[in-house]
Amino acid sequence: MHVPDGFIDAPVSIAAGAVAVGAVAVSLKGARRELGERTAPLAGLVAAFVFAVQMLNFPVGAGTSGHLLGGALAAILVGPYTGMLCISVVLLMQAALFADGGLTALGVNITNMAVVGVLAAYGVFRALVKLLPRSRRSVTVATFTAALVSVPVAATAFVGLYALGGTADVPLGKVLGAMVGVHVLIGIGEAAITALTVGAVLAVRPDLVHGARDLQTPLVLRTGTGPAVPGTPQAAEQSLAARSETRAGTGPQTGTDPAAAPAPTAPAAPRRTRPVWLAGLATTLACAGVVSFYASGSPDGLEKVAADFGFATTATAHDAAGSPLADYGVADIDDARLSGGLAGVLGVGATLVVGSGVFVTVRRRRAEPAAAAATAAPSAASGASRAEDGTAHSPGA
Structure with missing residues (x-):
């Protein structure tokens, strides 16, 4: 559902950009509460994984394909604020390096997929988790439903923006019906991928799933x-x-x-996240470097609807069309399999580096006030102690 340049006029694109900037600013602040020492590197990996899986277009019938939006997956794994940042980083990398999604439409795409998609998915997920019994199966069911709902909701948001600033005169009611219809089908694929991924992490390390934190049993030592x-x-x-x-x-x-007196029981040492990170990275690289070659070449849902209703021609040339990685291929490499696979691997690396840099920085900024407070407390206590000693030993006492 990457909106190209030219679909939405300048005023609405600017307004959507302002919404996107505001949402990213709020997410940077909110992510400080979600990111821990172990989860900051994992959040970068989640962004890279979403980038890789978005390359895997799957057929949904009638010459149409779809791909993962990733909002539900990111929000449930690392939290809604961090999830918005994950999808924003992915969209930025795609637009700047691969000419996928317009640069002037970047705000529109972030608003649709990173803001609306994440909020819709996480809202449905939290509501279902509260209603269903507390179990891992309930988390998986809630994940599937949230991912399914988020895709047509994001498609509806696009039609709303097009109603405000579309550059072609189209029957909006019919466009809405077509967008929702095809994206419900795409949502089924999104739901399956998201539920399988979250379920796999739940089976191995439920403590790393943000959406399953309520399932963690409080520590009880006897x-x-x-x-x-x-x-x-x-x-x-x-x-x-x-x-x-x-x-x-x-x-x-x-x-x-x-x-x-019995010997005290030592608390369990924190479980290492490196094996999970390495396994996730290997899976991500395999998806981008190998599996992507077998992705469907049919137009995605938005492209198909735009072609059917005649507004595909309003798209303008991408400013990054001359990028060495444009269209997910490496320039001057004739072998399609090698070119696409190498582009995918490079994209994963770039997204991982940028995403991890953002999340580690956010995590450090969270830790700085705590460290300053911890340093100030002993100093204050020491000052109070000296004051008391001075009072106790003063000549006039």
């Missing part, structure tokens, strides 16, 4: 005959250490037999 210790690993460890000191006679209650 120490012999003592009560359960709920909470985070750090809180549990502190509580166990305090109980051990008390039983050993170093705490407030002395005289307890040290031999009766």
Whole structure:
């Protein structure tokens, strides 16, 4: 559903660009709350994976194809704010390097796919997760439904923008019916891909799925005959250490037999994300470098509707049409398989680098205030201690 230059007039394109800029600014702030030390690199990989899978056009009948939009997938895996940034990075890379989606229409595409697509998908997903039983199967069902709904909603948003600034006189009611009809079919493919991907991550590492965070069981550590210790690993460890000191006679209650105190249970070490990241990267490169060669060559849903209703001719030449990677091929390489595969791999690399850079930077900006507060606290405490000592030992005391 990449809108080319020329479909939407300048005023509406500028307005959509302003909406996109505002949404990205809000997402940068919101992503600070979603991104953790482990999830920032994974968010870059999610962006790269969406880029790769968008190259895999699948047939939906009547000479039409579709591809993943990715809003539901990104939002459920890494959160809605981070998901908007993921799709925005993908659209920027596609427009700038591959001449896919107009540069003047970049705001329109971000608004349609990164804003409307993500918000619609995540809204449906959260509503279903609250209504359904708390289980991984419910998360998968909610994921499938959210992805299915998000595609025709984004298609409807495009028709709304075209009603405001379309450059051709077309029967909007018929265009709306055609866009929604074909994108419902595309949505089925989107739903299947999204549910399979989220389900695979759930089966291996449910703790890495943002949308399944409510399914995580709070940590409960038990120490012999003592009560359960709920909470985070750090809180549990502190509580166990305090109980051990008390039983050993170093705490407030002395005289307890040290031999009766069981050894505290150490909290489980955080699970490594590198194996998941490497497996995801290998899958992403395989999709972009190998599987993409077998993608359908039929026009996608928007292209087909535009051709059927006569406004495809209003598209203008892309400013990046002379790019060495334009149309997902490497210039001067005659072998189509090699050219397309290499372009896909280069696109994955560029998206991964840009996306990871954005998310790591956002994560660091979140960590800076916390580090400053942690540094200021001991200084304040030290100052208060010195003040008390001065009062206690002053000559006039």
